[in-house]
Amino acid sequence: MAKDILIGIDIGGTTVKNAIIDVKGTMIAKWEIETKIQNQGASVPTDIWESIKIRLNELKIGKDRIIGMGVGAPGFIEPDTGIVAIAVNIGWENFHLKAVLEDLSGIPVYVDNDANIAALGENWKGSGNQVDNMLAVTLGTGVGGGIISNGQIVSGANGTGAEIGHMTVVTENGAPCNCGRKGCLETVASATGIVRQAMERIEKGDSPSLQQRMNQQGMITTKDIFELANEGDQAAIEIIHNVMDCLGLALANIAVTINPAKIVIGGGVSKAGEQLLGPLKKAFVKYALPRINEACDIVIAKLANDAGVYGGAYLVLQHTNSN
Amino acid sequence: MAKDILIGIDIGGTTVKNAIIDVKGTMIAKWEIETKIQNQGASVPTDIWESIKIRLNELKIGKDRIIGMGVGAPGFIEPDTGIVAIAVNIGWENFHLKAVLEDLSGIPVYVDNDANIAALGENWKGSGNQVDNMLAVTLGTGVGGGIISNGQIVSGANGTGAEIGHMTVVTENGAPCNCGRKGCLETVASATGIVRQAMERIEKGDSPSLQQRMNQQGMITTKDIFELANEGDQAAIEIIHNVMDCLGLALANIAVTINPAKIVIGGGVSKAGEQLLGPLKKAFVKYALPRINEACDIVIAKLANDAGVYGGAYLVLQHTNSN
Incomplete structure (x- = not known):
């Protein structure tokens, strides 16, 4: 089956917003999980991927349909490496978010700052x-x-x-x-x-x-x-x-x-x-x-709290189109 | 012969600076001509191309070696179309600089604002x-x-x-x-x-x-x-x-x-x-x-008056590499 699914993730200090969105920008599912900031946020990537796996299972969407995951995280990010230099609210410092999430999921991951990702989302599906x-x-x-x-x-x-x-x-x-x-x-x-x-x-x-x-x-x-x-x-x-x-x-x-x-x-x-x-x-x-x-x-x-997940999905689309 | 020559042009209100530069950034020739602002600068493109033709002839560089011409012009420019919306110092208004220079020369032309082009030049060969x-x-x-x-x-x-x-x-x-x-x-x-x-x-x-x-x-x-x-x-x-x-x-x-x-x-x-x-x-x-x-x-x-012509040449290189 052709790959047609994008995953948008918007990590905040209190909750992580996740969404499954198709390449045309249709929202298939969205939900929130708690951001566990204990242990300098060490479990955040596992929490995210476990919750996504459950939802994909419920929706009967195979991993082979997923193009990639786009993540907005608070703080200073190096987009090329997907390393979060500092995210004070979560406790991350030089946290290899892209690498960790890719290891867990086996899916390409793209990371940028949450405000930048929200801009991308508003530009794609909002104002x-x-x-x-x-x-x-x-x-x-x-x-x-x-x-x-x-x-x-x-x-x-x-x-x-x-x-x-x-x-x-x-x-x-x-x-x-x-x-x-x-x-x-x-x-x-x-x-x-x-x-x-x-x-x-x-x-x-x-x-x-x-x-x-x-x-x-x-x-x-x-x-x-x-x-x-x-x-x-x-x-x-x-x-x-x-x-x-x-x-x-x-x-x-x-x-x-x-x-x-x-x-x-x-x-x-x-x-x-x-x-x-x-x-x-x-x-x-x-x-x-x-x-x-x-x-x-x-x-x-226009998108209020959804700007981040739309932006994450669009980030995946941008990387795919430029390859 | 492989194409290896770039032409950089920096149009100012008093003079036009021209340069022939190779793809590695070596300056082969540079010279200035007067900017004739009579008739709302109508003759500027012809003056530029005539002077370039003479110089190419002297240097025995055939037109077939030229990749393109990059032009910096003062005022507000639409880079996609190469139209100069307004250049007060020269008298241009909605002047189709790219189209006119391409018609004259038969060579691809890229245009941007002179200050932007100078930034590109300083970044390529300067500070x-x-x-x-x-x-x-x-x-x-x-x-x-x-x-x-x-x-x-x-x-x-x-x-x-x-x-x-x-x-x-x-x-x-x-x-x-x-x-x-x-x-x-x-x-x-x-x-x-x-x-x-x-x-x-x-x-x-x-x-x-x-x-x-x-x-x-x-x-x-x-x-x-x-x-x-x-x-x-x-x-x-x-x-x-x-x-x-x-x-x-x-x-x-x-x-x-x-x-x-x-x-x-x-x-x-x-x-x-x-x-x-x-x-x-x-x-x-x-x-x-x-x-x-x-x-x-x-x-x-570092480049003083040469930033513009280097930048023009680099603009050509950028367009060529992205194609």
């Missing part, structure tokens, strides 16, 4: 529309990025391509970042960064509405901030304006570097939809060379 | 050292850029990739840029921008040394500013510090996007050598994610 040049931005706990240029993932010299959350955007008195530096884009435009700015407003005592939400719920989320801005709260409006101005500047500067046809915004914060896109596009136009803006659509991601 | 991911920066009248990612030129969605001179780096009260906007990197880090900052110091009356040079020569150049900084002039030192801090920030933010192994600095301003590299590297380290900095060498370009 990207299969353009040759695109940027995917994830606004979640942090700010992630994936870039496709000339149809290829930009992994860079040591797997640190598209780490746009660590662009320096505040040069004086920037907030501390997880990377140990200050003023990174992530400190401003991530959910964490947005909430921090709201907390600062509350501490200053200049937003009774934010204070009230805080008192009611014991916490503030980005959803609250967008809601209050929608209701006309000045502090919330200013926070969103500042965040989108800063993000628009960063995206305009990335865009004049890689000249994308699409910028796809995903992650939890992107659920704000038009309320986010409106001010973001305005800032982008303000800071971007007109010809860059002419070429570029900014859109919300 | 790039044939890395897969690099950024070439030209600090001249303007600030130009060329990016190679996964071994390929980043032209982008509409030929505006790597136009890094138009990154917005000053968001308030930025100086006006040729592009019609304000605060572009070019307004700060180009020769023109650096001299403007010196003139502002002179107008403020806070640099007697700069004033003296101005009186003696009737003008100030970046060379004067670097010289005076070397002699300890405070204003000149501050100008260079500010320029390199701003440029270092911009390059760090590009680097966290494309993760280059090399950043090659060329153009007239790069003649300052170590006096430029020292403060630039310091700023880069300050603003770059450590892992980005670990992967990246910042070096001065």
